[in-house]
Amino acid sequence: MAVRPITITGEPVLHEIASPVTVFDDELRTLVADMFETMDEAPGVGLAGPQVGVALRVFVFSWADDEGESWRGVAINPELWQSPLTLNDLDDDDESEGCLSIPGERFPLRRADSVLLRAVDLEGEPYEIEAHGWLARIFQHEYDHLDGILYADRLEHPFSKAAAKAVRKNGWGGPGHTWTPGLDHPEG
Numbered sequence: 001m002a003v004r005p006i007t008i009t010g011e012p013v014l015h016e017i018a019s020p021v022t023v024f025d026d027e028l029r030t031l032v033a034d035m036f037e038t039m040d041e042a043p044g045v046g047l048a049g050p051q052v053g054v055a056l057r058v059f060v061f062s063w064a065d066d067e068g069e070s071w072r073g074v075a076i077n078p079e080l081w082q083s084p085l086t087l088n089d090l091d092d093d094d095e096s097e098g099c100l101s102i103p104g105e106r107f108p109l110r111r112a113d114s115v116l117l118r119a120v121d122l123e124g125e126p127y128e129i130e131a132h133g134w135l136a137r138i139f140q141h142e143y144d145h146l147d148g149i150l151y152a153d154r155l156e157h158p159f160s161k162a163a164a165k166a167v168r169k170n171g172w173g174g175p176g177h178t179w180t181p182g183l184d185h186p187e188g
């Protein structure tokens with residue numbers, strides 16, 4: 001297993017639709033093992049294939065809820081159904097989201113409170129998880145990565161402007177930028 005470099009916004013693979021996984025082989029198992037190691041080292045609660053430069057519909061997640069129940073797994077070729085968005089004001093503290101591909105930044109974003117994730121695991125076995133709150137947010141964020149959508153693409157004014165400014169300030173937004181957890185400081 002190895003920590004892989006994480007792609008930063010502007011890298012084309014992050015902005016394209018990823019392809020379904022069709023071959024469940026050692027290469028896929030190595031990819032997923034590396035993705036877990038990279039996510040844990042970052043540290044993060046989720047990581048999608050395009051974030052390690054692989055345009056495949058796969059993401060890993062790791063999260064513990066308030067009751068101490070932990071959720072850790074790999075979603076391959078996922079489908080996602082979500083509840084309607086509520087329209088009350090955004091809560092800057094409770095709804096702030098970040099992304100390892102826009103390291104060091106966080107902005108508030110409304111997400112659906114409940115989702116149903118259906119995917120297959122490394123053996124190709126189907127499973128489903130009904131998720132609420134933060135786990136639902138993680139699933140929506142990671143699923144978006146597979147469609148070439150970053151959370152920054154969904155931000156509303158004035159946060160969209162602030163995110164664009166942060167990307168410019170860091171010199172990102174074009175191809176060729178990565179950072180490696182454990183090696184690089186995200187902002188450096």
Ligand code: ZN
Nearest residue numbers: 098099100101
């Ligand atoms: Zn992300």
